[in-house]
Amino acid sequence: MAQTIFVEAINQAIYEEMARDENVFIMGEDIRRSVYGATANLLDDFGGKRVLDTPLSENGFFGAAIGASLVGMRPIVETLTSFMWVGMDQLISQAAKMRYMFGGQATLPVVYRATMFYGAGSAAHHSDRSYPMFMNMPGIKIVVPSNPSDMKGLLKAAVRDDDPTIVFEDGTLFGMRGEIPDNSELPDGELVVPFGQANIVREGTDVTIVGIGGSVNHAATAADQLAAEGISVEVIDPRTLVPFDKQTVLDSVEKTGRLVVADPAHKVCSAASEIASIVAEEGFWSLQAPIQKIASEQVHIPYTPSLEKHVYPDVEKITAGVRRTLDA
Amino acid sequence: MEIERETLLLMLKRMWMIRNFELKVMEVHAAGEFTGAAHPYIGEEAVAVGACAALDDTDYIAGNHRSHGHPIAKGGRVDKAMAELYGRVDGYCKGKGGSMHLADYSIGILGESGILGSSVPVAVGAALAAHIKGEKFVSLAFFGDGASNQGALHESMNLASVWKLPMIFLCENNQYAVTTSYADTVAVEHVSDRASAYNMPGILVDGQDAIAMYEATQAAVERARKGEGPTLIEGLTYRYEEHSLGLGRVRRGEYREQSEIDEWRKRDPLLILETALISQGLATREECDAINAETVEEVEMATEFARNSPFPEPEDLFDDMWAQPIPLP
Ligand SMILES: Cc1ncc(C[n+]2csc(CCOP(=O)(O)OP(=O)(O)O)c2C)c(N)n1
Ligand SMILES: [Mg+2]
Numbered sequence: 001m002a003q004t005i006f007v008e009a010i011n012q013a014i015y016e017e018m019a020r021d022e023n024v025f026i027m028g029e030d031i032r033r034s035v036y037g038a039t040a041n042l043l044d045d046f047g048g049k050r051v052l053d054t055p056l057s058e059n060g061f062f063g064a065a066i067g068a069s070l071v072g073m074r075p076i077v078e079t080l081t082s083f084m085w086v087g088m089d090q091l092i093s094q095a096a097k098m099r100y101m102f103g104g105q106a107t108l109p110v111v112y113r114a115t116m117f118y119g120a121g122s123a124a125h126h127s128d129r130s131y132p133m134f135m136n137m138p139g140i141k142i143v144v145p146s147n148p149s150d151m152k153g154l155l156k157a158a159v160r161d162d163d164p165t166i167v168f169e170d171g172t173l174f175g176m177r178g179e180i181p182d183n184s185e186l187p188d189g190e191l192v193v194p195f196g197q198a199n200i201v202r203e204g205t206d207v208t209i210v211g212i213g214g215s216v217n218h219a220a221t222a223a224d225q226l227a228a229e230g231i232s233v234e235v236i237d238p239r240t241l242v243p244f245d246k247q248t249v250l251d252s253v254e255k256t257g258r259l260v261v262a263d264p265a266h267k268v269c270s271a272a273s274e275i276a277s278i279v280a281e282e283g284f285w286s287l288q289a290p291i292q293k294i295a296s297e298q299v300h301i302p303y304t305p306s307l308e309k310h311v312y313p314d315v316e317k318i319t320a321g322v323r324r325t326l327d328a
Numbered sequence: 329m330e331i332e333r334e335t336l337l338l339m340l341k342r343m344w345m346i347r348n349f350e351l352k353v354m355e356v357h358a359a360g361e362f363t364g365a366a367h368p369y370i371g372e373e374a375v376a377v378g379a380c381a382a383l384d385d386t387d388y389i390a391g392n393h394r395s396h397g398h399p400i401a402k403g404g405r406v407d408k409a410m411a412e413l414y415g416r417v418d419g420y421c422k423g424k425g426g427s428m429h430l431a432d433y434s435i436g437i438l439g440e441s442g443i444l445g446s447s448v449p450v451a452v453g454a455a456l457a458a459h460i461k462g463e464k465f466v467s468l469a470f471f472g473d474g475a476s477n478q479g480a481l482h483e484s485m486n487l488a489s490v491w492k493l494p495m496i497f498l499c500e501n502n503q504y505a506v507t508t509s510y511a512d513t514v515a516v517e518h519v520s521d522r523a524s525a526y527n528m529p530g531i532l533v534d535g536q537d538a539i540a541m542y543e544a545t546q547a548a549v550e551r552a553r554k555g556e557g558p559t560l561i562e563g564l565t566y567r568y569e570e571h572s573l574g575l576g577r578v579r580r581g582e583y584r585e586q587s588e589i590d591e592w593r594k595r596d597p598l599l600i601l602e603t604a605l606i607s608q609g610l611a612t613r614e615e616c617d618a619i620n621a622e623t624v625e626e627v628e629m630a631t632e633f634a635r636n637s638p639f640p641e642p643e644d645l646f647d648d649m650w651a652q653p654i655p656l657p
Contacts, residue, residue, distance in 0.1 A: 025460055049460050055490065060449050060483030067453020067467070070438055071388065073460065075453075089480065093443040094450055102431040102439050103421030104648035138649060162651030196654060243654035278657075 004180040006173045009148035010038040010113070012180070013155035014076060016190065018046050021074060024159055027052035027061055028078030028113075036115065037174070039078065058087030062112070066094050066164075069110035074159055081114045081128040081168065095164040096139030110165075111158045116213070117171035118264065118301060119312060127301035129213075129265040131168045135241055135274060141165040141195060142241040144271075146216035148178035150239055153193030161195065170213035170264070196243035200252070204234035207258040207322050210249055211237055212271050215262035215294075215313050222318040233322060241271055249275065250283045257288035258325035262313045267295035289328035292321035331542060333610050339381050339538050340601055340616065343373040344623040346397045347598060349406055350569075352627045353396065353413065357573045361635070362414050365575075366427040369397030371568035374597035375500050376401035378541025379468060379561070382549050388436040388454040390447035391470040393428045394500070395440035398470055404432045407630040416637035423640050424648065436465075445471060445478025448497070452484045455493035455558075466552040468496040468545075474505025476519045485526040485560065494552035496545065497560040500535065502567040506575075507583035520562035528558050535563030536597045539604060566592035 004012070018024045025046075031039040032053050043051045054061040058079065065075035084091065091112070098106040118127035134140050141163050145151040151169070158165040183190050201211075201220055211219035216237040223233035234252050238245055253259050259279050263272035272293040279291060294313040302308050350368045357366055369376070372394075380389065380401040391398035399409060404420075412419030413427050420430050431439035438454060441447035451469035458465050471481060476499050488495040499519045503510055516522060523530025529551075533544045541563055548559035568589060605611040646656070 052491075055483070055486055057483035057487060059480045060452070060487045063446070063449020063480065063484070064453035064456050064487060067388075067390075067438065067450040067455075068457040068460070069453070070433075070450070071454045071457045073457045089443060089446050090449055093441065093446045098439060099650070100648050101421060101425045101429045102433070103419070103424050105421070105431055105433040106439065107651060244657060246655075246657075274657075 001179045001181055001185070003177050004148050006148045006151055006176045006178070007037040009152040009180060010155060010169065011040055013152045013159075014039065014042065015045070017156055017159040018042065018050065023072060024074045024076065025050040025052065026076040026078065027054050027065065029054055029056060031078050036078070038113070058083050059090055062087035063090040063094060065110045066090060066098070066108055069108045070106055074109045076111045076113060076159060078113050080126065081116045081130045082126050084112070084114055084130065091140070092137055096137050099163070100139065107162050108164045109162045111155070112166045113155070113169060114166055115169045115171050116264075119172050119308065121303060121305060121308065122301070123303040124300040129168070129296065131166070131241060132265045132270045132274070134166060135271060136269070139164065140242065143167045143195070143239070144170065144213040144241060145239065146170065146173065146211065146213055146237050148176060149180045149191065150193055150199070152180055153191040154195075154239060156190070156192045157195060160192070168213065172214045173217075176217075193239065195240045196245050197239065198245040198248035199237045199239055200248065201235040201237050202233070204232040204256065206232045206256055207260060207325055208234045208236060208249070208252040208256045209260045209262060209318065209322065210275055211235060212241070212263045212265070215264055215318070218313060218315045218318055219262050221315045222322065225315070225319065226322060231322070231326065246278050246282070249279065253279055253283045254286040257286055259287070260292040260294060260318060260321040260325060262318050263293070263295040264312055265295060267293060267298050270295045289325040292324055294318050294321045331539065335381055336539070336601075336605060336610060337619065339377050339542065340605065340611070341619050341623060342377045342401055343538060343598055343601065344620045345406060345626065346373045346377070346400045348620070348623045348627045349396060349400060349409070352631055354569070354573060356631065364426055365393070366413065366573045367394040367571065368567070368569040368573065369394055371592065371597070372500055372502055372535065372565045373397060374538035374541055374601065375498070375535045375563035375565050376470065378538040379498055379545040379563070381542045382545035383466070383468065385435045386465050388438050388451065388465065388467040389470065390438045390451040391440040392444060392447060392472060392475060393440065393442050394472070395428055395430050398440060399430045399432055399437050402437055403435055404430070404437060406627055407633040408432070410630040411634040411637045414634040414637065415639060416634055417640050417644070418633065418637035422644070422648070444475040445480040448481050448484045452488050452493060452495055455488060455495040456491065458494050459491060464553050466494040466496065466549050468498055470498050470500055472505060473499060473501040473503065473510035473514065473519055474508070476522065477513055485522070485528065485558065488558040489526040489528050492555060492557040494555070495558035496548045496552060497558060498545070499560065499562040500565060501562050502565050504567065504571070504583070506571045507581065509583070518562055520560055523560035528560055530560045530562070532562050532564065535565030536595045536600055538597060538601045568593060
């Protein structure tokens with residue numbers, strides 16, 4: 001085990017996958033000099049052909065990644081969620097739809113690493129948490145890691161997956177420290193976290209909190225605080241939203257009878273909305289209180305810290321949500 | 329440049345195949361055998377056929393909504409294409425793609441796109457793969473004069489040029505985007521003039537002349553395989569029919585004169601190629617007619633094949649969504 005920070009985990013995953021398979025390459029803006037820290041050392045060790053600095057052309061290079069994946073490559077694209085809008089046509093019209101539309105002929109093992117830099121005064125144009133929009137579109141796998149170890153293992157799984165995948169990297173976690181097992185300690189010699197398997201972050205019996213990305217850690221903190229009052233909270237991190245491990249959530253709600261969903265995305269049609277609807281539909285008879293959605297307010301992200309801090313789910317809001325389920 | 333007789337005859341056959349395929353499609357569409365949009369390639373056959381004759385099976389193409397000509401030109405199967413238009417299980421895409429989305433991955437046809445300009449970056453990606461792996465295949469994207477105004481194309485041309493990719497941008501300038509003349513939407517005189525902004529050759533070709541299309545593409549392919557980068561080719565051509573089948577019923581205004589259509593029909597691409605073949609003693613009138621008749625026969629058989637193929641069953645609905653199935657939400 002080694003203490004590793006989140007962004008370093010991203011770098012380890014990319015490095016290991018590029019070393020393992022020469023069809024893996026990475027492209028994005030300013031990645032050779034690693035402006036965001038995730039692509040350090042790649043240029044020196046893998047060379048310019050596999051570490052491509054692109055022009056500012058999201059539609060162009062998002063699509064080029066798709067085309068390369070169709071003919072046997074495994075591209076990793078680095079971008080920010082907020083720049084994805086510019087390349088949206090390629091993500092939706094091509095990446096999501098090609099396999100189905102062409103009757104299964106197309107295989108697209110392409111990974112988009114989309115960082116969500118919110119909560120740090122970047123205002124509305126750099127703070128998007130857009131994964132729910134992609135959940136609505138069939139055809140793209142969606143990953144939202146909440147700690148360094150999962151970040152590494154899920155990104156490695158994404159590179160090996162034969163479907164297009166967007167890994168939403170929570171920028172508020174970039175400096176987060178966590179334990180990552182050394183490869184030598186692992187039975188398979190490496191860390192690969194399979195899609196579609198939720199992680200039970202902590203067990204509890206009174207209330208279930210499902211957290212997404214950075215909200216998982218807020219949920220865990222809330223659970224710690226509530227434990228002091230004798231309230232036992234189970235915290236679940238789905239880790240991947242597509243595919244989604246609904247059974248783990250339903251089993252938990254069957255035990256606790258109460259559900260809070262904490263989601264940094266905007267509240268309307270959020271991941272929280274979908275999870276709440278699954279439990280309302282399939283776990284209704286287990287519920288002893290109304291489901292609480294703790295998601296971002298339905299407003300743009302303001303620049304000034306005095307306003308921005310009110311937008312996202314935090315420990316306080318999550319704790320209040322838990323109490324509402326208990327008071328009901 | 330000497331072109332082998334065999335190549336020329338194959339080109340003639342593919343052009344007749346497209347022509348007769350499209351005539352059949354118009355007939356059965358009018359008879360209501362299938363519905364949905366279908367965009368006839370009649371009049372433009374020399375562009376795709378000339379271009380694809382310069383490619384190998386290991387080279388890639390991607391195209392657009394006017395999609396029947398491209399796969400046939402690259403050697404695709406008319407029976408699977410027709411069955412796709414009929415929405416049947418034996419279609420290229422098992423009935424999930426339809427007219428605008430033919431694809432044949434076994435011979436490098438990465439797929440046609442109903443979103444205009446959208447397949448161009450994808451084609452560039454195939455060229456990027458060749459570049460990264462140091463392989464010799466090339467990639468070619470078909471797009472229309474209308475789509476030449478899409479940002480995706482311009483981003484793609486710049487990308488391909490700065491990375492010197494083995495890429496050919498092939499504009500089928502049939503002069504209109506639905507009803508809008510390209511003269512009203514393209515800021516330069518020729519689409520090929522746009523190449524200069526991306527530091528690549530821009531070649532204007534008579535798109536009714538299959539041999540000219542072949543030669544221009546051949547030169548671009550050679551350049552690409554040598555690592556010298558992309559080329560923009562503009563085939564100046566003309567669409568004889570309405571933009572799309574079925575559109576005649578909804579279109580309100582006229583946008584071109586019958587006399588213009590008549591003028592272009594005089595420069596029919598099949599007439600031009602046959603005249604060249606016969607005048608050079610490479611084929612006789614009878615041989616040309618026999619090739620035409622052969623394709624009529626093949627299209628007839630393809631149509632029967634399509635009619636006899638079953639529709640997909642409801643349980644096929646979720647197939648092909650994922651590489652490995654995942655649980656439904
Ligand atoms: C992005 C996008 N915008 C608009 C359309 C609707 N549309 C379909 S075909 C067409 C005209 C295309 O013109 P051109 O690119 O010249 O191709 P042509 O039909 O002439 O072969 C339009 C506007 C579309 N399919 N995709
Ligand atoms: Mg046109």
